[in-house]
Every structure is written in structure tokens, then in C-alpha cells.
Amino acid sequence: MPPRATDARRAAVLGAPIAHSLSPVLHRAAYQALGLDGWSYDRFEVDEAGLPGFFEELGPEWAGLSLTMPLKRAVIPLLDEISETAASVDAVNTVLRTDDGRYLGDNTDIPGIVAALREHGIEQVDSAAVLGAGATASSALAALARVCTGEVVAYVRSDTRAAEMRQWGERLDIEVRTAGWDDAAEALHAPLVIATTPAGATDALATAVPERPVTLFDVLYDPWPTALAARWSMFGGAVVSGLDLLVHQAVLQVEQMTACAPAPLDVMRRAGERALAAR
Structure with missing residues (x-):
């Protein structure tokens, strides 16, 4: 049952570092649009060592948590159950607290990537390239398993x-070939390129963008x-941004935590854009 507007419920994003997170902006905008006046969403600096203690302090007023690095795998032993999507990449970015005090883990990054691609008209590609190999890269592979028919x-x-x-790739049943970073310029000719690297890591590749790029x-x-x-x-190539991903995965989190669907995608995106512009 969807919550009453006056219900006092809490949610938050955890991670380390966390001060940069836009999640509070997005979730609070959603609560306002949905009329959830009693809901709050905060951010807390929590590392792996502090995570068990944080869970011990959670009470029945908590609806859920968003998790960022380095907590997406560290949280799994603390949960009662995780979804197949989260289990596929051993990463949880969403925790729901049930009425009976159980903790359920999910991963909204994977469907968020798929939704962001579909919003830009990309339903299927016959090949793709991934730049990087961290936790986000594994989620990218899981998303590509749903939209990429080839290598x-x-x-x-x-x-x-x-x-x-x-x-x-073997675990996700998708054909993955690897190449060295020195050859990364080749990636830019793929019909879909997903860059999962930290800030600055792909800057040197900018001069190698082909004359007719497809989708980044x-x-x-x-x-x-x-x-x-x-x-x-x-x-002239199409670009899908990290904000697109952040908003789409947050939409799914809001819907799961509040039981209100659909979440206000456009409202959340505009709030994120305003917050970024003000930085």
C-alpha cells in the first residue's frame, strides 16, 4: 500500500566519500512531487568498517538506503536476501527495510543503464565496447547482456x-573479449561505447574520436x-550521461522505497541539473 503523505519515514545514501552525492537532491525532489511531506532523505559518510554499526541503529522509521562505493559488496553479508539482479554482479546499491525488520538488497544500476539507453532510442546493438574494469564495468556488462547481441x-x-x-562475461553469459588500454582508441569505433573510468581517465582519447561516432x-x-x-x-555522436544513469536508478529506488509509481523522472532530472549547475 502506498504510504500516507504524513507518514514519517527515513531514507539515506551511504558511502565514503559522500559529500558529492546528488542522491538527496533527486530523492527529496521526488518526495515533494509525490506529496510525501513526512519523508526525509539524508547522506551519511560510512565506510566498510562502520557499516555494521550503522545497520544496528536502524529503526522501523527507515524505509531504505542507497549505497555507493565502497559499500556495494560490503553490505551483502548484512542482508537477509538479495535480488537476482544484485546477485548477478555481487553488488547492491539499494536496501529496503521490510515492516518485520528484514533487509532486502537490489541493484538498480543495471536496469538504470538499460532505461537510460532506451530513453536515447537504444534498444539493441550488435556489439559494444567498455572502457574500464571496476564495479561499474561489471554492471555495464550485466546491462549489455540485455541489449547487446554480439561481442x-x-x-x-x-x-x-x-x-x-x-x-x-562467462558469469553473465555475454561474449567478452579484452584488450589493453593502449588500444582503447579502437573502442571509439564501436556502435556503443560505455566509459566506466574515473574522471580524467579518458581525456586523452578525445582526440581519437572518429568523424562519425555513434553512441557514448x-x-x-x-x-x-x-x-x-x-x-x-x-x-555529432549521441551521448548518454552519468546523470541519465543516476536519475534512472534513483527513480527505481524511489518506487521501491515508497511504493509510489511512477516516480517523477522529469522532476528528478531537473533537480539534478539545477544542483550540478550551481556547483
Whole structure:
């Protein structure tokens, strides 16, 4: 049953560092639009060592949590159940607290990537490239397993990372080939490129953008645009931003935590854009 507007419920985003997070802006905008006057959403700096203690303090007023690095895997032992989506990549970014005090884990990053691509008209591609090999890259592979019918090439910096990406491919039942970072310029010719690297890591690739690029999904949103995204747009390619991902995964979190659907996507996006513009 959807909550009453006067219900006093709490939610928050946890991580370390966390001061940069836009999640409070997005969720609070959703609560206001949905008329959930009694709901609050905060941010807390919590690392892996502090996470069990934080859970011990949670009371029945808590509806759920959003998790960012480094907590997406550390939280799993604290949960009573995780979804198949979260289990597929051993990563939880959403925790729901049930009325009987159980904790359920989910991953909204994966469907968030798929939704962001679909919003830009991308339902299916016959191949793709992934830049990077961290936790976000595994979620990207899981999303590509839903939209890519052919090979994915992952461009990584070490043999260890290459082995990890191939293992994720086997686990997710998607064909993954790996290549060295020195060859990353080749990735830019793929019909879909997903950049999962930290800020600055792809800047040197901007000069290698082809004359007719297709689609770039850059998971960063601050600073924005990245050098690669700016060059991509200049050459007429389609760009999906990290804000697109952040909003779509937050929409799913709001719907799960509040039982109010659909969440106000456009309202949340505009709130995020305003907050970024003010930084």
C-alpha cells in the first residue's frame, strides 16, 4: 500500500566519500512531487568498517538506503536476501527495510543503464565496447547482456582486470573479449561505447574520436561534460550521461522505497541539473 503523505519515514545514501552525492537532491525532489511531506532523505559518510554499526541503529522509521562505493559488496553479508539482479554482479546499491525488520538488497544500476539507453532510442546493438574494469564495468556488462547481441570488448589496464572481465562475461553469459588500454582508441569505433573510468581517465582519447561516432555512455556526471563526451557531441555522436544513469536508478529506488509509481523522472532530472549547475 502506498504510504500516507504524513507518514514519517527515513531514507539515506551511504558511502565514503559522500559529500558529492546528488542522491538527496533527486530523492527529496521526488518526495515533494509525490506529496510525501513526512519523508526525509539524508547522506551519511560510512565506510566498510562502520557499516555494521550503522545497520544496528536502524529503526522501523527507515524505509531504505542507497549505497555507493565502497559499500556495494560490503553490505551483502548484512542482508537477509538479495535480488537476482544484485546477485548477478555481487553488488547492491539499494536496501529496503521490510515492516518485520528484514533487509532486502537490489541493484538498480543495471536496469538504470538499460532505461537510460532506451530513453536515447537504444534498444539493441550488435556489439559494444567498455572502457574500464571496476564495479561499474561489471554492471555495464550485466546491462549489455540485455541489449547487446554480439561481442563486447573491454579495454583494461592489467592482465588481472582482463581476467576479471572475462570471468564476468562467462558469469553473465555475454561474449567478452579484452584488450589493453593502449588500444582503447579502437573502442571509439564501436556502435556503443560505455566509459566506466574515473574522471580524467579518458581525456586523452578525445582526440581519437572518429568523424562519425555513434553512441557514448559516459557514467560520469561531475565534472560534465568530460573531454571525451564534449568531443563526441562536437562530432555529432549521441551521448548518454552519468546523470541519465543516476536519475534512472534513483527513480527505481524511489518506487521501491515508497511504493509510489511512477516516480517523477522529469522532476528528478531537473533537480539534478539545477544542483550540478550551481556547483
